Amino acid sequence: MATTGNEEHSPVRTLHVRFREGEDEALADALDALDRGESPDPHLEVVYHDPADIHQVTRPRTLALLRTIVQHEPASIRETARLVDRDVSQVHRNLQELADLHLVELIDDGNAKRPSVWYDAIDIDLPLTQSAVDPENVRA
Template sequence: MTRTLHITIGTRPDRNGLEDTLGAIDEDEDVDPKPSRLSIESLATFGRIFRPTNLELLEAIVEHNPSSIRELARLVERHPPEVTENVHELADYGLIELEDNGRAKRPTVWYDEFEFSGDVPIRGLDTDSDAPVAP
């Protein structure tokens, strides 16, 4: 079974099913801890999260299953502090998980693919940029 993370851009978070999930938690029922949806508020945020260096990290995690962030840094031939910063950003957005592996943190990916959707209007884009906007 393919596990897909559905990503929308420029939309408010989808709260459908939140009430049911909270009720299930209150009743001590099993709840899937992995979200199937991620809402990204702006194109600038999308660009930052899915920049080539982060995509390279995701690919290396899936292909090589590193036991630590340090090992991941070796795989992509980058400095561990930079990779650590990127990995924590990916974890903050729920794109990866960091599992305790002794003293190290092991990055893991729970999905097999992304599916992107959402309407992105040309006018009024929230780019979080200081660049001048043409009239």
């Protein structure tokens, strides 16, 4: 993201990552605002049903990739790998996994794919109560 000096005035775009259930209230509020002719604040949300997906989001290497993309806006996967000092094939595989999880967009840019992140923060909601999680579908 190019710096303009006005970042402190820009709203933070937060991606809400949830396990098992989405936030229906936020969706309902946004739809009500649209019905009133208003433009609601965007609510970015991804819901996962597999704990392994949550683990993928919170791995240190994943967070390093996401932070690097947000801070440096690399022009390609190769440049991203250079910035995180990792092998290009590993970074390519990790970025494809993140694209499959809807956390990164890989944009065709000539002969390269440019990774893009459209949010500034991640908020993870992981319920620990039995009523919020179906124990038959949870793997350790």
